[in-house]
Amino acid sequence: MYFDGALNRDGAGTGVLFISPKGEQLKYVLQLLFKATNNAAEYEALIHGLRIAVTLDIKRLLAYGDSKVIIQQVNKDWECTKEKMDAYCWEIRKLESKFYGLEFHHVPRDDNVASDVLSKLGSKRSIVPPGVFVQALNSPTVEVEEEPPTKPDLVPAIG
Template sequence: MYFDGALNRDGAGAGVLFISPKGEQLKYVLQLLFKATNSAAEYEALIHGLRIAVTLDIKHLLAYGDSKVVIQQVNKDWECTKEKMDAYCRETRKLEAKFYSLEFHHVPWDDNVAADVLSKLGSKWSIIPPGVFIEALNSPTVKMEEEPPTKPDLVPAIGQQVLTLDTDWRSPIIDFVKNNKSYPKGKEHEKLARHSNLGTSFTGFEFWDYCQESCIDVYYSSVAHPRCNGQVERANGLIL
């Protein structure tokens, strides 16, 4: 069994490919209709594949995936440090008990192309070719208990200090974009430049992975047509 997960701006998906000892193939596509990280998509593919194998009464199975994180975790070489990943690991353990033998092996991406193609079909909602099974998942396979939100103490205890926040740092940026308000050289000008000149901080992989892990939606805006006085015209921009 080969499995893979895919995550892009269109959505998330998973793919599973079964190859029997005689060379017969079964192909499955999963459309994940919920917010998922790349690791979650990989686990959804793995767990879905294991459940299919149990349904088909398969007792001996070799599972191959190109996600080193998932393979190391299910092989107990790495610990599951996040609650959701730990829930996926526990579900994998339950299914593992239903096989006489089950092995997990890490393979390079080049050896997992077929499952990768299936996962991308699910993530991009593409037309599914004939002979491929498809299923849509509206919620994650694993369930976790959510802790009730704690209420902050409104009255500080004796000896505690109350932190007073300054004016919203976005205010000068909003004034600059909406009202063309400029600031003279000085402290406010430096603040505006510091907050608006972040380079590639919000386009790198670390920021994107953090947003996916935290279920944060990211919307990008662009600027166009620089004017001669140094200002720019906002295009497709919306500051919340």
């Protein structure tokens, strides 16, 4: 499975490409209809792909992404430093238990072109070619409460 997230002025989207051992392909586009960061789009792509794999009853999966940050975090080589990224990592941990074998590998962007093209179709809300599954996501997969401001805004008293 190859995954990628895209963020541009038109919006955010993800692309997921499954390639079976026989070379058969399944292509998915996810349109993110909420404000997302680039890392959030990458995580949404990975989670979406893992969920699809579970519904297809795939038990062994190699997942390839070109975001070094995401791959390092899900492989536990780097810590998730922001609360939202930690919530995404936790969601990945829950999905990992559905597989007998699951590996995450970083690939150069040039080796991830197909899922990159799919993610851009999602982010630009472009017409998707026949044979590609499309889904819109209205809100993030994970919920994180907004952090309170570090200092309350003080309003001077008048009088």
